[in-house]
Amino acid sequence: EAGVTQSPTHLIKTRGQQATLRCSPISGHTSVYWYQQALGLGLQFLLWYDEGEERNRGNFPPRFSGRQFPNYSSELNVNALELEDSALYLCASSSGQGYTEAFFGQGTRLTVV
């Protein structure tokens, strides 16, 4: 069974551009979570989607947004990129409403120059 897959693995953008990160959850999982892992800061919660709806949002500005598609895959969009947005962005999925623990993908390394 395939795990959580994220694409691309690496992304380099310039300041002010937009970045789109993608996540495919484990088959059967309906919840997708996004986390930002900046150097030395641990994992910071960004967004939680379940059944196509945003359920919770972390303390990030509105230029961080996303959506979940009918097949439960998800996109994270970051607009007006800033240098401080450089981080590893991790996606995790679970079997809806926390019924199972979350499994993480390998992450997308976003570098803003």
Add this chain to the structure above:
Amino acid sequence: GQQLNQSPQSMFIQEGEDVSMNCTSSSIFNTWLWYKQDPGEGPVLLIALYKAGELTSNGRLTAQFGITRKDSFLNISASIPSDVGIYFCAGRISGGSNYKLTFGKGTLLTVNP
């Protein structure tokens, strides 16, 4: 918001030694999780704890959910080189829109062969 203090920040030990790390919180959690992250990978779930006082083992790993529900520890016995990585604790208050995990900043473990 919830804050997790994880200690120590880093450990450098000899192969065969036992390791202990812990997390404390300013808030009560009803789930504690321990993850390990290898370089370039997403976190992998090691142990999940759901009841105050619960003690759970996974091979050489043992973790406990503190009685106050504000702390947890992870022990690794007889460490081996492949134990190298970053260990994260995570806490969750389940229910409603609160299925997000709050992570500690991690403990970097180095094992000297």
